[in-house]
Amino acid sequence: MRMIPQSRANGFTFLELLCVLSLGILIFIFLLTLISSVRELYHRQLAFSDLQENVYFLSNFFREKIQMAGNWSCQEKPLQYSAAVRIFNANDAKTQLNIKVAPATNLLQLSECIRFHHKTQFLPIYFFDANSGRADSRGLPIDSLFMQIDHHRREELISGVSQWNVTMQRVNNQKINQCVVEIRYVLTSMMKNPLLKPGILYVALRASHG
Amino acid sequence: MIEILFSLSLIAFILLSLLSFQIRLFNNSVTTYYQTIALIQLENFSDMLLVASSNEDQQQLFYEWNLDNQKLLPNSKGNFFVEKDHVCTISLQWLFKRLYQEKQIVNC
Numbered sequence: 001m002r003m004i005p006q007s008r009a010n011g012f013t014f015l016e017l018l019c020v021l022s023l024g025i026l027i028f029i030f031l032l033t034l035i036s037s038v039r040e041l042y043h044r045q046l047a048f049s050d051l052q053e054n055v056y057f058l059s060n061f062f063r064e065k066i067q068m069a070g071n072w073s074c075q076e077k078p079l080q081y082s083a084a085v086r087i088f089n090a091n092d093a094k095t096q097l098n099i100k101v102a103p104a105t106n107l108l109q110l111s112e113c114i115r116f117h118h119k120t121q122f123l124p125i126y127f128f129d130a131n132s133g134r135a136d137s138r139g140l141p142i143d144s145l146f147m148q149i150d151h152h153r154r155e156e157l158i159s160g161v162s163q164w165n166v167t168m169q170r171v172n173n174q175k176i177n178q179c180v181v182e183i184r185y186v187l188t189s190m191m192k193n194p195l196l197k198p199g200i201l202y203v204a205l206r207a208s209h210g
Numbered sequence: 211m212i213e214i215l216f217s218l219s220l221i222a223f224i225l226l227s228l229l230s231f232q233i234r235l236f237n238n239s240v241t242t243y244y245q246t247i248a249l250i251q252l253e254n255f256s257d258m259l260l261v262a263s264s265n266e267d268q269q270q271l272f273y274e275w276n277l278d279n280q281k282l283l284p285n286s287k288g289n290f291f292v293e294k295d296h297v298c299t300i301s302l303q304w305l306f307k308r309l310y311q312e313k314q315i316v317n318c
Binding site for chain 2: 020023024027028030031034035037038041042044045048049051052055056059063169171178180197198199200201202203204
C-alpha cells in the first residue's frame, strides 16, 4: 500500500490557500458592494415615498383651502371678492405684511372663516416659502413652506419646498366670475440623497361665494 | 476553508435576493409616485376645463397641460375627448418600464 506523506494529508498547499483567500476576498468585496447598493436603494426609496407624501398633502390641502377661500359664513355681510385670494411678491410681503419670504417667490393670502383660539373668525392665512433656519447634510439652508394666521407665529407646513410661485387669473366665463390659482413649486426630499421634483397645482374657484 | 467560502457565497446569495427585492420595492415606489402625479395632473386639467369657455381656450389649455405633463412624468401624453354635452374624458399616459394610464370623466 502506498503511503501518503503526513504533511500533505493534514494541510493545504500554498497554492490552495492563495486560491481560497483570493476567492474569499472577491466574495467579500461583492458582499460589501451588495450591502451598499441595498442601502442606497433603500434611501432612494425613502426619498420617493417622502416626496409622494408631500405632493399628496400639498395637492389636497391647497385644493381644499383655495376652494374654501372667501367663506364668509361667520360674517354678517359678504366681503369683497378681492379679499378672498391675494398674491404678494417678496418685496410687497416684506413692506405690506412684514413677512420675510424667500427671494423670487410669492406669498399666497387666503381669507376665510376659521376656528382659531376657540372662536370662528374671518382671518387671513398666509402661505409662503422661507428659510427654515436649518441646514441639510451638505450644509445648505433648507427652505420650507410656512403657514401664518393673521399676525400670529408662523408654522412650518412642509420642509424642502422651494421656488414657490403663485399666479392668479380672473376669468369671466358665461357671466360667472371664476378665479384660477396656479402654484408651481419644487420639492426636495430631506433624505440622505436629495431628490428635486417640480410640482404644479391648478385650482379653479367660483367667485360668487366670496 | 471551504466552509467559509460556502457560507460567504450563501450570504452573497441572500443579499442578492434582498437587492432584487429592494429594486422591485423601489420601482413600485417610483410607480406610485408617478401615479400620484398623474392623478394630480388630471385634477388640474379638470379644473382648467372648468375655466375654459370656448373650444379654442380648451385647446390652448390642453397644449399647456401637455407641456406640464412632459415636465412631470416620463414620456407622457395627455388626451381629452368630449363624450357628450359638458362631459369629457381626460386621460394621461406615461412610460416608466411599461405603459401606464389614468383616466377620469369630468365636467367640461
